[in-house]
Amino acid sequence: MTAAEQTAPETIPDGMGTIVEPGTIRFERLLPGPIERVWAYLTESEKRGQWLASGEMEPRAGTAFSLHFDNSGLSPVRIPTPERFHRYDAGITTAHQITRFEPPRLLAITWGGGTEEPSEVTFELAEEGEGVRLILTHSRLPDARSMTNVGAGWHSHLSILADKLSGRTPPSFWTLFGKLEPVYS
Template identity: 40%
Template sequence: MTNFGKIDDFGTLIEPATLKIQRLLPGPIERVWSYLTEDEFLSKWLASAGMELKVGAPFEFVWRNDTLTNPPGNKPAGFGGEHRMQSKITALEPLRRLAFTWVGSGDVSFELEPSGDQVLLTIIHRRLADRSNLLSVSTGWHAHIDILTGRISGIEPEPFWNNWARLKDAYGRKIPA
């Protein structure tokens, strides 16, 4: 039996301000690429974006985390219904690599590598300013990737906000003060 999703349950700091998180996903690579680049799929695990797949192209991520799972779970205080972030594609190799910058929140890259009938997804988020930002980004990526793993594997993920709260506590213990 294939154990999708497991590489290391948690993201790791590969430099003081750089998070790396990996997951094995069921292939083919074309399907995984669609989940990273096409709004129809991207909005089911992360955010809508309306990306034009061209280096230098600006776009806006729009998160609506309450819509990612049904039920959404218990949303912590302080979160609105929507969050927006201006972005720009900085690198593009179809079916292999997508990188973009998030204004004020670092640089992100998605890399895909075939691994038999699976695909290794590596996300690297650079230029994370401080521990608070590291904690927020680590928790968010992990929770969103858990949803991606469920969606692409055909398994219903647990409620987003409940998973997010559990992960925030766990990352709080893992990330050095």
């Protein structure tokens, strides 16, 4: 498939992230409410672990917390982990910090930061009819490779969140990511 075919309008999945400035990608989703339920899926370890990563967080700005990712366990639909991600088969734990905590409307956290400066993820929620508008903005990404991985990753995780909130069984994270990575690159 050529690059033009990969990005033809009929092949671009719904809910694509938008580059809003260099190093910043933004996603929007309309999710089933109420807002307190969606907030719980962002902030409560057990619920967040169903679509992103588990990890207890103290509900206030300035606190550090860890996220434990198990992307293979986000769906009962199991496929083999792609070879280049085998090192994550047992999961991976990452360190973060809450930079803003304004329930039930805004959560901002640091992201990454191993050998590079951490980026930042902001979740904004707003009631919209019976639904909840989620705006996720990931900023301070250092390069195009990061934008590709983050774009495909967040798109996949948000699709799983929408399925969970709607009572649907999500597909495998790796299936979603594998389809989205070439589109985001």
